[in-house]
Amino acid sequence: MMSTEALLHMNVTNVAYIVAAILFILGLKRLGSPATARNGNRLSSLAMLIAVLATVAGNNIMSWEWIIGGAIVGAAIGAFSARKIAMTEMPQLVAIFNGFGGAASAVIAAGELIRLIDDGTTIAEDVSITIMASVIVGGVTLTGSFIAYGKLQGIVPTRPLLLPIRNVINVALLIGMLAATAWLIVEPSTTAFFIAAGIAIALGILIVIPIGGADMPVVIALLNSYSGIAGAATGFVLGNNMLIIAGSLVGASGLILTRIMTKAMNRSLANVMLGGFGVEDGAGGSGEEETRPVTSIQADDAATMLAYAQSVIFVPGYGLAVAQAQHQVRELADFLKEKGISVRYAIHPVAGRMPGHMNVLLAEANVPYDELKDLDEINNEFQRTDVAVVIGANDVTNPAARTDSSSPIYGMPILNVDQAHSVIMMKRSMSSGFAGVQNELFFLDKTQMLFGDAKDSVEKITAEVKDL
Amino acid sequence: MFDAEALIVALTVFVLAIFIGYEVITKVPPTLHTPLMSGSNAISGIVIVGALLVAGQADGITGQILGAIAIGLAMINVVGGFMVTDRMLKMFKRSGDR
Numbered sequence: 383m384m385s386t387e388a389l390l391h392m393n394v395t396n397v398a399y400i401v402a403a404i405l406f407i408l409g410l411k412r413l414g415s416p417a418t419a420r421n422g423n424r425l426s427s428l429a430m431l432i433a434v435l436a437t438v439a440g441n442n443i444m445s446w447e448w449i450i451g452g453a454i455v456g457a458a459i460g461a462f463s464a465r466k467i468a469m470t471e472m473p474q475l476v477a478i479f480n481g482f483g484g485a486a487s488a489v490i491a492a493g494e495l496i497r498l499i500d501d502g503t504t505i506a507e508d509v510s511i512t513i514m515a516s517v518i519v520g521g522v523t524l525t526g527s528f529i530a531y532g533k534l535q536g537i538v539p540t541r542p543l544l545l546p547i548r549n550v551i552n553v554a555l556l557i558g559m560l561a562a563t564a565w566l567i568v569e570p571s572t573t574a575f576f577i578a579a580g581i582a583i584a585l586g587i588l589i590v591i592p593i594g595g596a597d598m599p600v601v602i603a604l605l606n607s608y609s610g611i612a613g614a615a616t617g618f619v620l621g622n623n624m625l626i627i628a629g630s631l632v633g634a635s636g637l638i639l640t641r642i643m644t645k646a647m648n649r650s651l652a653n654v655m656l657g658g659f660g661v662e663d664g665a666g667g668s669g670e671e672e673t674r675p676v677t678s679i680q681a682d683d684a685a686t687m688l689a690y691a692q693s694v695i696f697v698p699g700y701g702l703a704v705a706q707a708q709h710q711v712r713e714l715a716d717f718l719k720e721k722g723i724s725v726r727y728a729i730h731p732v733a734g735r736m737p738g739h740m741n742v743l744l745a746e747a748n749v750p751y752d753e754l755k756d757l758d759e760i761n762n763e764f765q766r767t768d769v770a771v772v773i774g775a776n777d778v779t780n781p782a783a784r785t786d787s788s789s790p791i792y793g794m795p796i797l798n799v800d801q802a803h804s805v806i807m808m809k810r811s812m813s814s815g816f817a818g819v820q821n822e823l824f825f826l827d828k829t830q831m832l833f834g835d836a837k838d839s840v841e842k843i844t845a846e847v848k849d850l
Numbered sequence: 851m852f853d854a855e856a857l858i859v860a861l862t863v864f865v866l867a868i869f870i871g872y873e874v875i876t877k878v879p880p881t882l883h884t885p886l887m888s889g890s891n892a893i894s895g896i897v898i899v900g901a902l903l904v905a906g907q908a909d910g911i912t913g914q915i916l917g918a919i920a921i922g923l924a925m926i927n928v929v930g931g932f933m934v935t936d937r938m939l940k941m942f943k944r945s946g947d948r
Binding site for chain 1: 854859860867870872876879880886891902905906907908913916919933938942943945
């Protein structure tokens with residue numbers, strides 16, 4: 383029997399956990415609008431604080447030194463990276479944080495197993511299974527995220543690396559993992575645990591390494607969901623519902639984002655995860671030489687087109703971020719707005735390096751969020767728009783996705799830039815996009831090509847617009 | 851012993867939470883998907899609760915060290931995740947607010 387005091391402690395802790403779970407849900411709900419989002423993030427951090435305090439207060443903590451030491455080091459690293467990271471490198475930060483989350487789950491599972499073995503009591507099957515689930519998901523998340531980080535940062539080659547017998551290796555590892563799990567259930571030992579952990583760590587590397595750099599947004603979203611699932615698995619290990627709830631919320635979020643990204647790329651998740659995408663490019667070449675004529679203009683012509691328009695839509699792609707031209711575009715937009723021209727931005731889901739990345743980059747350049755429009759909001763507006771300015775985007779504007787069933791990008795959701803009255807396409811050269819197909823938009827009569835560095839071109843246009 | 855009842859309760863919570871997560875997250879607009887990812891990353895740092903239990907209740911030095919490592923890793927997620935999310939959300943302004 384527990385003493386009344388212990389029972390009371392336990393109830394207070396559990397009530398605090400319910401409060402924390404509710405605050406997590408409300409915090410995510412407030413992310414439903416940019417106006418309430420900051421407040422939502424604060425609610426979530428309050429929930430975390432409550433959960434931590436309730437755990438510390440409600441349990442008989444025997445040693446503080448290690449806890450405080452670990453917490454200080456972790457908080458310092460987290461705070462430092464959160465302050466220093468450039469917005470363009472956000473995908474790398476999220477990838478690496480994901481990895482740490484997965485690692486934490488795996489380490490907790492190890493600690494819990496060691497404690498149970500030291501206690502000498504028999505370990506129930508469900509506990510063994512959840513410990514294994516926790517270490518496996520955690521281990522895969524750890525190394526998978528680090529490889530994704532390496533590919534985004536350019537440390538690991540971004541091209542898909544395909545081992546010749548990778549499917550055989552993967553199947554062998556999966557069998558080994560199941561065997562180790564079975565072993566742990568029959569006879570709890572740390573050996574079985576560490577075999578499973580080693581396999582998970584190897585598997586994380588092998589799963590991500592064959593995936594091309596351009597598919598990393600999908601991988602990060604998926605690993606984001608794994609880190610949540612790893613958290614939920616830890617909740618199962620410890621029999622803690624709040625952990626299960628918080629982990630599931632993150633798991634659901636990652637899965638939804640994964641689906642949004644694969645849909646926007648016109649791919650299936652299986653197709654992304656099997657890897658190798660983009661390998662065949664270059665080997666076959668693009669086929670026939672392009673001979674169709676395009677119309678090319680200079681910055682002053684572009685400035686005239688923009689200054690006499692009534693409505694303008696900017697279509698930014700990752701090329702804009704690479705050229706670091708966000709601030710220049712916003713400056714140009716400011717001058718246009720001063721002339722009474724309506725300015726909006728059409729953002730395709732894959733415009734940045736992770737879901738919503740382009741929006742953050744534009745927000746950083748002080749573009750108001752109500753001018754940022756997603757695919758569904760803006761696509762019917764192009765036909766009523768005088769000038770669409772495409773900067774550093776390519777495949778996502780290719781009308782062949784709608785019309786040419788033989789095109790590799792057929793069916794991909796695109797921005798209907800071709801329906802605008804006229805189009806200015808800023809590009810360095812005539813090169814094709816990631817999909818390796820020529821953009822039909824270039825050859826339309828309404829399209830004017832403006833070749834050169836995006837930042838440079840936008841600056842010139844702005845100077846001209848000022849004088850008009 | 852195998853506690854079937856506790857497992858069923860945990861599974862129920864898990865399934866219901868996934869549904870709530872689905873309903874709430876699908877209403878987050880695409881413009882906030884990056885803060886959503888970094889913020890949910892911070893929430894997955896909730897495993898810090900497990901790390902605290904492991905570190906606080908460990909009998910031996912191994913358990914304490916493992917607990918401390920797990921706490922450190924989870925804290926990176928929690929502190930870094932919430933801070934960077936706030937840094938991003940601070941930048942989102944309506945026309946006329948600046």
